[in-house]
Amino acid sequence: MRILHALAQRPGKTGSGVFLQQLFKTGFEKNYEQAVLAGVPIYEQDPGIDNLDLKNFYPVLFETKELDFPVVGMSDVMPYSSTKYSSLDQKMFKAYEKAFKKIIKKAVEDFKPDVVICNHIWLLCTFIKDLYPDLKVLVLCHGTDLRQLERSPMLVPIVKEKVPKCDYLFALNSAQEKEIKELYDLKENQVITSGSGYNPEMFFPIKRDKNKKIKIAYIGKICNYKGVPNLLNAIDKSKNYENIELNLIGHGNVEESVEIIDSIKVRKTQINYLGAIAQDELAKFLRSCDIFILPSFFEGLPLVVIEALASGAKVICTNLPGLDDFLGEDLKDLKAIRYIKMPRLKNVDTPFSEDIEGFEEDILKNIDAVCQEIVDNQEYKIDEVIKTLEDKTWHGLFNRLAKYF
Known part of the structure; x- marks a missing residue:
C-alpha cells in the first residue's frame, strides 16, 4: 500500500500540518510506502517530516516566478507570511491551479500511490480528482476549510461541484459531519466521523512539585x-x-x-x-x-x-x-x-x-x-x-x- 499525503500549505506549522506529520509517522511505523505533496515557500523546502525520503517529497513552490505570492493559507490568520484565498483573483487562481496540477501529475506518475490522504475539503482534493478520477482520495476536514465557503465566494462553485467526486470525507466530530452533509451533495455514508489524535509518547503526565503559582x-x-x-x-x-x-x-x-x-x-x-x-x-x-x-x-x-x-x-x-x-x-x-x-x-x-x-x-x-x-x-x-x-x-x-x- 502506497500513501500520498497532500496539503496545500506548509507541513507542521498549523493543526492540519501536525495531522500530516503524525499520520506520516504512524504510517512509517506500520511500514507503509509514503510520499508528501505540500505548498511551501521557495526558501524553505525541507518539510520537517521525520523519515521522509526527500525523493518522495513533491513541493509546490511559492514566491517564485510561477507563483509570485506567499503560500495560500486556509485560515485568514496564519503563523507565517501567507495569502488569503479571498484575495486570489482569476489570474492568481489559474497560476495556483496550474502549479498544483503540475506537481500532482509528477507525484502520481513517479510515486504511483494507491490512496491519497488530502487535508482540507477544498481546492487541492478537487485538483487531484480532476486529474485522476479513479485514484482513491480520502479528505480530512479541519473546520477552517468549511469557513472558507463563506470567506471566498469566488471559489465556492468549484468546490461545491467537485468535492462530491472524492471517495470519503472525514469529519472531526459529529456536528461537523452533519454540517458537511448539509453543505455538499453527497452519497449515503460518504462522510465519516474520524476524530483527532495525540502522541502519548510526547504528551503524558508526570508527578511534579506544586507550582509556586x-x-x-x-x-x-x-x-x-x-x-x-x-x-x-x-x-x-x-x-x-x-x-x-x-x-x-x-x-x-x-x-x-x-x-x-x-x-x-x-x-x-x-x-x-x-x-x-x-x-x-x-x-x-x-x-x-x-x-x-x-x-x-x-x-x-x-x-x-x-x-x-x-x-x-x-x-x-x-x-x-x-x-x-x-x-x-x-x-x-x-x-x-x-x-x-x-x-x-x-x-x-x-x-x-x-x-x-x-x-x-x-x-x-x-x-x-x-x-x-x-x-x-x-x-x-x-x-x-x-x-x-x-x-x-x-x-x-x-x-x-x-x-x-
Missing part, C-alpha cells in the same frame, strides 16, 4: 477570534490574580496580535508571552501546567485540548461544536474539562458585542473554580483521565482511516 497556559494564534483579549480581561478580575500566572504560547505576527501582546504590560496578573515553541518544548511545558484554557470562537477539533488533558492539565474551553460529543461525559465527571458557553456569533468567529461581558464573566467563573480546586488540593484522578483518551491517539485515528484505504 497556579500555572495557566493558552496555546494558539494570538488573535481576536481565539478569544485571547477576552481571556486577558477575565483573568485580570480573578480573586486569585496574585497567585496565578498566564502563559501565552503561539504566533503573534499580525497587527491585532501586536496590540494584544502590548496590552500585557498593563495587566495586574502575571502574563508571559513565550511566542511559538517547538512541539517537544510544548509537551514539556504542558506537563508543568495546572490549567489549559482555550476561549476560542471557532475551531475544528483542537488537538491541543487533547494534548493538554494527556499532559495532566485541567482544561477550560468554549463549548465548540462536537468537542463535548467527541471527548465524552467521563472527562466532565472527572473534572478534567469545563466548558464555557459560546457567545452568540454574528458570523463564523465574531461575537455580538452585547454578549462579550457575559462571556468574560463565564471565563472568570471557571478559572476561579478550577483554581480553588487546586488550592484545596482536591484529588484529581489523572490515571482515569488518561484511560479515557486511549482511543484518541494518532494510531487510533490512522486505523480508523485505514478501513477505507
Whole structure:
C-alpha cells in the first residue's frame, strides 16, 4: 500500500500540518510506502517530516516566478507570511491551479500511490480528482476549510461541484459531519466521523512539585477570534490574580496580535508571552501546567485540548461544536474539562458585542473554580483521565482511516 499525503500549505506549522506529520509517522511505523505533496515557500523546502525520503517529497513552490505570492493559507490568520484565498483573483487562481496540477501529475506518475490522504475539503482534493478520477482520495476536514465557503465566494462553485467526486470525507466530530452533509451533495455514508489524535509518547503526565503559582497556559494564534483579549480581561478580575500566572504560547505576527501582546504590560496578573515553541518544548511545558484554557470562537477539533488533558492539565474551553460529543461525559465527571458557553456569533468567529461581558464573566467563573480546586488540593484522578483518551491517539485515528484505504 502506497500513501500520498497532500496539503496545500506548509507541513507542521498549523493543526492540519501536525495531522500530516503524525499520520506520516504512524504510517512509517506500520511500514507503509509514503510520499508528501505540500505548498511551501521557495526558501524553505525541507518539510520537517521525520523519515521522509526527500525523493518522495513533491513541493509546490511559492514566491517564485510561477507563483509570485506567499503560500495560500486556509485560515485568514496564519503563523507565517501567507495569502488569503479571498484575495486570489482569476489570474492568481489559474497560476495556483496550474502549479498544483503540475506537481500532482509528477507525484502520481513517479510515486504511483494507491490512496491519497488530502487535508482540507477544498481546492487541492478537487485538483487531484480532476486529474485522476479513479485514484482513491480520502479528505480530512479541519473546520477552517468549511469557513472558507463563506470567506471566498469566488471559489465556492468549484468546490461545491467537485468535492462530491472524492471517495470519503472525514469529519472531526459529529456536528461537523452533519454540517458537511448539509453543505455538499453527497452519497449515503460518504462522510465519516474520524476524530483527532495525540502522541502519548510526547504528551503524558508526570508527578511534579506544586507550582509556586497556579500555572495557566493558552496555546494558539494570538488573535481576536481565539478569544485571547477576552481571556486577558477575565483573568485580570480573578480573586486569585496574585497567585496565578498566564502563559501565552503561539504566533503573534499580525497587527491585532501586536496590540494584544502590548496590552500585557498593563495587566495586574502575571502574563508571559513565550511566542511559538517547538512541539517537544510544548509537551514539556504542558506537563508543568495546572490549567489549559482555550476561549476560542471557532475551531475544528483542537488537538491541543487533547494534548493538554494527556499532559495532566485541567482544561477550560468554549463549548465548540462536537468537542463535548467527541471527548465524552467521563472527562466532565472527572473534572478534567469545563466548558464555557459560546457567545452568540454574528458570523463564523465574531461575537455580538452585547454578549462579550457575559462571556468574560463565564471565563472568570471557571478559572476561579478550577483554581480553588487546586488550592484545596482536591484529588484529581489523572490515571482515569488518561484511560479515557486511549482511543484518541494518532494510531487510533490512522486505523480508523485505514478501513477505507
